[in-house]
Amino acid sequence: MPQTILTLSTRGQGLYEFTHQAEAFVSASGREEGLLTVFVRHTSCSLLIQENADPDVRTDLLAFFRRLVPPASDPDMGWIVHRAEGPDDMPAHIKAALTQVSIGIPVADGRLMLGTWQGLYLFEHRDRPHRREIVLHLST
Amino acid sequence: MPQTILTLSTRGQGLYEFTHQAEAFVSASGREEGLLTVFVRHTSCSLLIQENADPDVRTDLLAFFRRLVPPASDPDMGWIVHRAEGPDDMPAHIKAALTQVSIGIPVADGRLMLGTWQGLYLFEHRDRPHRREIVLHLST
Amino acid sequence: MPQTILTLSTRGQGLYEFTHQAEAFVSASGREEGLLTVFVRHTSCSLLIQENADPDVRTDLLAFFRRLVPPASDPDMGWIVHRAEGPDDMPAHIKAALTQVSIGIPVADGRLMLGTWQGLYLFEHRDRPHRREIVLHLST
Numbered sequence: 001m002p003q004t005i006l007t008l009s010t011r012g013q014g015l016y017e018f019t020h021q022a023e024a025f026v027s028a029s030g031r032e033e034g035l036l037t038v039f040v041r042h043t044s045c046s047l048l049i050q051e052n053a054d055p056d057v058r059t060d061l062l063a064f065f066r067r068l069v070p071p072a073s074d075p076d077m078g079w080i081v082h083r084a085e086g087p088d089d090m091p092a093h094i095k096a097a098l099t100q101v102s103i104g105i106p107v108a109d110g111r112l113m114l115g116t117w118q119g120l121y122l123f124e125h126r127d128r129p130h131r132r133e134i135v136l137h138l139s140t
Numbered sequence: 141m142p143q144t145i146l147t148l149s150t151r152g153q154g155l156y157e158f159t160h161q162a163e164a165f166v167s168a169s170g171r172e173e174g175l176l177t178v179f180v181r182h183t184s185c186s187l188l189i190q191e192n193a194d195p196d197v198r199t200d201l202l203a204f205f206r207r208l209v210p211p212a213s214d215p216d217m218g219w220i221v222h223r224a225e226g227p228d229d230m231p232a233h234i235k236a237a238l239t240q241v242s243i244g245i246p247v248a249d250g251r252l253m254l255g256t257w258q259g260l261y262l263f264e265h266r267d268r269p270h271r272r273e274i275v276l277h278l279s280t
Numbered sequence: 281m282p283q284t285i286l287t288l289s290t291r292g293q294g295l296y297e298f299t300h301q302a303e304a305f306v307s308a309s310g311r312e313e314g315l316l317t318v319f320v321r322h323t324s325c326s327l328l329i330q331e332n333a334d335p336d337v338r339t340d341l342l343a344f345f346r347r348l349v350p351p352a353s354d355p356d357m358g359w360i361v362h363r364a365e366g367p368d369d370m371p372a373h374i375k376a377a378l379t380q381v382s383i384g385i386p387v388a389d390g391r392l393m394l395g396t397w398q399g400l401y402l403f404e405h406r407d408r409p410h411r412r413e414i415v416l417h418l419s420t
Contacts, residue, residue: 001313001314001315001420003313003386003388033141033143034141034279035141035175035177035277035279035315037315037384037386039384039385039386039393041393041394041395041398042395042397042398043329043330043331043337043395043397043398048237049183049241050183050233050236050237051183051233054222054224056221056222057183057222057230057233059221059222060219060220060221060222060230060233060234061233061234061237063219063220064209064234067219068208068348069344079340079343079347080340080343081336081339081340082334082336082337082339082340084334090337090340093330093331093337093340093341094340094341094344096330097328097330097341097379098238098378098379099237099238100240100241100380101329101380101383102383102384102385103241103242104177104179104242104244104384105179105242106143106177106179106275106277108143113179113181113275114181115181115182115183115273117182117183118181118182118183133395135386135393137315137386139279139280139314139315139419139420140141140279140280140419140420173281173283174281174419175281175315175317175417175419188377189323189381190323190373190376190377191323191373194362194364196361196362197323197362197370197373199361199362200359200360200361200362200370200373200374201373201374201377203359203360204349204374207359208348238378239377239378240380240381243381243382244317244319244382244384244417245319245382246283246317246319246415246417248283253319253321253415254321255321255322255323255413257322257323258321258322258323279419279420280281280419280420
């Protein structure tokens with residue numbers, strides 16, 4: 001089955017779209033029908049399918065998660081034990097737990113069956129730049 | 141591979157069960173073993189497998205998500221930027237991000253391998269009626 | 281397609297790793313490539329892929345979820361209706377809704393394509409001991 005590892009470079013917390021890379025992988029396979037599984041090989045970033053129209057939606061999503069899980073340096077987060085990797089690290093693991101590590105997207109007519117407004121994003125939860133590996137796997 | 145789009149009509153926020161439609165799709169395929177992938181083509185509703193016994197569980201789930209993510213008109217939500225589509229829209233995107241856009245369910249003996257108390261639900265986060273598309277894809 | 285049910289015994293809330301059992305299942309199948317779907321047949325426990333290095337990460341994850349969703353006996357949780365099965369039951373359903381019921385993990389060279397620090401866990405949300413069933417399904 002076609003399979004590849006996609007590497008994305010991130011520059012701090014945010015949503016990084018890779019819908020086009022996923023579409024290109026499916027297209028290059030020549031398959032008309034199937035199931036694309038997207039899997040992220042990390043525990044401090046995650047995957048999200050969200051609206052790709054109004055960028056304010058992404059701004060608000062980031063703001064919500066920052067309010068729900070503030071940095072470990074925040075007075076409300078004094079209970080956090082795991083601090084060795086910086087104040088953004090444990091909140092990153094928590095945000096990853098609250099979102100998805102894998103997503104399955106059906107394919108028809110050689111295309112991902114995403115809705116009109118759906119974009120596929122890597123959700124980076126760390127502050128510093130990272131190289132992130134995403135596995136794309138196309139099955140029947 | 142068998143694949144179909146199931147359309148559900150929703151009438152406001154709530155959990156809409158479609159276990160029977162998913163079972164019927166698997167049954168009609170004639171397959172004994174496989175993997176059913178359920179994928180929702182929207183960003184303001186999502187998928188949930190939850191208890192189908194005591195309806196109070198669904199009541200409490202809805203109450204929890206409404207408390208965690210109140211409408212944009214709530215005094216606590218003044219930070220929300222994306223307001224053009226109504227006070228329920230941005231909270232809907234957030235609730236969708238906190239739940240699942242796709243679920244994979246193994247099939248054996250021609251049936252979904254759900255636990256005794258598991259029901260499959262569309263989780264509608266918008267107030268007004270919507271027509272929602274769910275892709276059902278059965279692979280090996 | 282290879283498929284099995286893995287049974288895990290839990291002893292209260294916590295993260296129970298089963299990466300080795302999932303690896304052993306894939307290895308025994310003799311398949312070099314494919315997709316492992318992991319599905320939990322319950323609504324008061326869930327699945328999580330998280331860091332398997334520093335155990336403090338798991339401690340903090342549990343603490344976060346307990347703070348976000350306290351027991352029904354907590355003064356803040358007076359709104360909970362479903363109380364018949366104990367103060368840990370409804371919070372368990374909510375925590376399950378916030379995490380994942382199924383995860384798809386691609387396989388290459390006969391191994392799960394997990395990242396270096398990724399472990400696969402059953403996330404038990406109930407206080408008393410339980411026997412939990414997890415379906416492992418390997419497709420192409």
